[in-house]
Amino acid sequence: MKILVCISRTPDTTAKITFSDNNTKFETAGVQWIINPYDEWYALVRAIELKEADPTTILHLINVGGAESEPIIRKALALGGDEAIRVNTETSDSFNIASQIAAVAKEGGYDLIFTGKETIDYNGSSIGGMVAEMLDLPYISHAIKFDLDGANAVVVREIDGGEETDKASLPLVVSCQKGMAEQRIPNMKGIMGARTKSLKVVEAVAAEDYTSIASFDLPPAKSGVKLVSAENPEELVRLLHEEAKVF
Amino acid sequence: MVLVFIDQQDGHIKKSSFEAASYAAKIAEITGTTAEGILLGTVNDEVATLGNYGLTKVHTLAEANLNNFDAQVYTKIIAAAAETADVVVFSNNTTGKAIAPRLSVRLKAGLIAGAAALPDLSNGFTVKKTVFSGKAFANITVNTAKKIITLNPNSFNVITTGGTAEVVALNMTPDAPKVQVVSTDLVKGEVPLGEADIVVSGGRGLKGPENWGMITDLAHLLGAATACSRPVADINWRPHHEHVGQTGLAIAPNLYIAVGISGAIQHLAGVNRSKTIVVINKDPEAPFFKAADYGIVGDAFEVMPKIIAAVKALKAS
Numbered sequence: 001m002k003i004l005v006c007i008s009r010t011p012d013t014t015a016k017i018t019f020s021d022n023n024t025k026f027e028t029a030g031v032q033w034i035i036n037p038y039d040e041w042y043a044l045v046r047a048i049e050l051k052e053a054d055p056t057t058i059l060h061l062i063n064v065g066g067a068e069s070e071p072i073i074r075k076a077l078a079l080g081g082d083e084a085i086r087v088n089t090e091t092s093d094s095f096n097i098a099s100q101i102a103a104v105a106k107e108g109g110y111d112l113i114f115t116g117k118e119t120i121d122y123n124g125s126s127i128g129g130m131v132a133e134m135l136d137l138p139y140i141s142h143a144i145k146f147d148l149d150g151a152n153a154v155v156v157r158e159i160d161g162g163e164e165t166d167k168a169s170l171p172l173v174v175s176c177q178k179g180m181a182e183q184r185i186p187n188m189k190g191i192m193g194a195r196t197k198s199l200k201v202v203e204a205v206a207a208e209d210y211t212s213i214a215s216f217d218l219p220p221a222k223s224g225v226k227l228v229s230a231e232n233p234e235e236l237v238r239l240l241h242e243e244a245k246v247f
Numbered sequence: 248m249v250l251v252f253i254d255q256q257d258g259h260i261k262k263s264s265f266e267a268a269s270y271a272a273k274i275a276e277i278t279g280t281t282a283e284g285i286l287l288g289t290v291n292d293e294v295a296t297l298g299n300y301g302l303t304k305v306h307t308l309a310e311a312n313l314n315n316f317d318a319q320v321y322t323k324i325i326a327a328a329a330e331t332a333d334v335v336v337f338s339n340n341t342t343g344k345a346i347a348p349r350l351s352v353r354l355k356a357g358l359i360a361g362a363a364a365l366p367d368l369s370n371g372f373t374v375k376k377t378v379f380s381g382k383a384f385a386n387i388t389v390n391t392a393k394k395i396i397t398l399n400p401n402s403f404n405v406i407t408t409g410g411t412a413e414v415v416a417l418n419m420t421p422d423a424p425k426v427q428v429v430s431t432d433l434v435k436g437e438v439p440l441g442e443a444d445i446v447v448s449g450g451r452g453l454k455g456p457e458n459w460g461m462i463t464d465l466a467h468l469l470g471a472a473t474a475c476s477r478p479v480a481d482i483n484w485r486p487h488h489e490h491v492g493q494t495g496l497a498i499a500p501n502l503y504i505a506v507g508i509s510g511a512i513q514h515l516a517g518v519n520r521s522k523t524i525v526v527i528n529k530d531p532e533a534p535f536f537k538a539a540d541y542g543i544v545g546d547a548f549e550v551m552p553k554i555i556a557a558v559k560a561l562k563a564s
């Protein structure tokens with residue numbers, strides 16, 4: 001079994017979101033960077049569990065990004081995985097990123113490719129589906145449970161208003177979310193071991209940017225809260241009905 | 248032509264598809280073309296009524312085996328129907344998110360995932376989408392000839408026209424699916440959270456799952472969906488699919504009522520696009536009040552029964 005887990009670098013969830021250069025660039029000054037939570041907590045940890053269940057499993061991590069991604073790649077390796085590949089390019093376009101991952105995946109002959117369900121910065125939910133199409137593989141998105149049953153995968157995925165259980169043969173691309181696994185904290189042994197694991201840097205293949213960011217906006221600020229006395233909650237119901245007209 | 252994917256579940260067209268159809272029809276109007284739909288699988292609803300949302304034509308492939316959702320099979324059929332389309336529209340839900348990226352590769356069409364507004368055509372083709380889990384918007388320009396847009400639920404109002412669509416059966420045989428749906432488990436009789444107009448949400452301030460009656464009672468009275476903060480789902484007071492926020496579902500209902508939730512930045516990220524936010528919290532310093540439109544500083548256990556009684560009285564009047 002050979003697994004590839006896609007790892008993205010995103011601003012920390014508490015990072016202040018501001019923009020510079022006439023609102024065309026995300027202001028990175030003072031921003032802490034983390035592994036995209038869906039990639040780390042669910043995709044990576046579930047892949048590590050699969051390797052723990054079958055130690056012959058080979059587990060590779062891939063990141064598409066510049067050298068500044070290396071700290072988060074080392075952190076991911078501290079959690080688990082045999083080696084990492086960084087494709088040395090910077091783009092915010094999903095098609096370009098997916099093209100890089102697909103090129104590496106084609107070479108590697110993976111049975112399973114895991115991504116997070118989305119990144120918490122661009123919220124695209126696109127990489128898994130694009131990679132699957134490029135490799136002509138089936139794709140199951142929004143997985144909340146993943147198990148192997150011989151050569152088949154049994155996957156529970158979220159659908160609108162419920163869940164669905166799917167069965168698919170490998171190779172397969174899966175996007176992962178809450179439920180797949182429990183978050184882990186790297187231990188000392190993992191952190192030490194990660195320093196000597198291979199982190200291979202490969203150059204990007206030629207790929208187009210299908211999209212580009214023209215500018216950013218922040219949502220309009222709220223005008224302020226209208227407080228109603230706790231003695232008179234009926235007044236809140238009246239305001240919602242007559243003023244806000246929401247029911 | 249603008250093509251819109253009409254999503255169905257359990258024999259019925261989803262509400263989010265009416266929004267997507269209205270959105271597609273509006274794009275068709277501003278680009279001087281027509282909007283058509285594509286509906287795969289079998290439904291009990293009258294397909295021609297999709298004309299009421301501005302579609303002139305709906306392509307159907309009413310094969311029962313398409314009720315088994317496989318993104319790969321769907322993509323191939325939609326790609327064939329989209330040959331003459333300039334723009335393809337999906338809802339940004341779990342189905343749309345599974346198909347749209349595949350179709351983007353197949354059609355060599357740039358994808359805007361999570362659109363919050365109509366395209367701006369003043370300088371190319373630029374669409375506003377949510378980024379940083381609702382904390383900001385990005386205006387994304389599509390550089391390809393064909394474009395794909397997934398529309399955030401509750402971001403575009405349904406427009407009805409009174410029209411009727413021509414229904415045309417596609418002449419195609421779907422591939423055998425590689426993903427077999429073994430079973431589905433739908434929460435019956437409840438409003439799906441992502442599509443809900445009103446959401447009533449509870450946090451750790453409610454002390455335990457046994458106190459959730461005040462959340463569900465109010466939700467039932469208002470026809471609302473229920474949601475919760477992350478710790479509440481983590482400690483299994485409520486099911487995971489109710490978890491909203493940066494690492495849960497991002498929602499944008501008309502009304503979001505937060506009870507006993509502090510309003511941490513990660514929680515706000517998933518709910519701050521709600522049109523009206525009501526916060527009930529006993530701590531006047533709770534950060535949620537800064538993001539709220541209406542609020543009560545008070546004990547939920549005292550306030551909520553009175554609110555429920557007042558809503559009951561209002562509904563009865």
Ligand SMILES: Cc1cc2nc3c(=O)[nH]c(=O)nc-3n(C[C@H](O)[C@H](O)[C@H](O)COP(=O)(O)OP(=O)(O)OC[C@H]3O[C@@H](n4cnc5c(N)ncnc54)[C@H](O)[C@@H]3O)c2cc1C
Nearest residue numbers: 450451452476477492493494507508509513514529530547
């Ligand atoms: C990486 C990361 C991602 C995260 N993602 C999410 C996410 O997606 N969604 C999310 O929700 N959180 C998320 N969190 C957690 C977030 O930081 C908060 O810890 C969480 O939202 C707090 O939940 P809460 O408001 O229910 O609980 P608390 O913070 O414990 O707040 C409870 C509130 O209830 C009030 N209260 C207590 N008793 C009463 C009463 N009787 N009546 C009225 N009010 C009362 C208190 O004043 C308090 O404000 C994330 C955290 C991290 C680090």
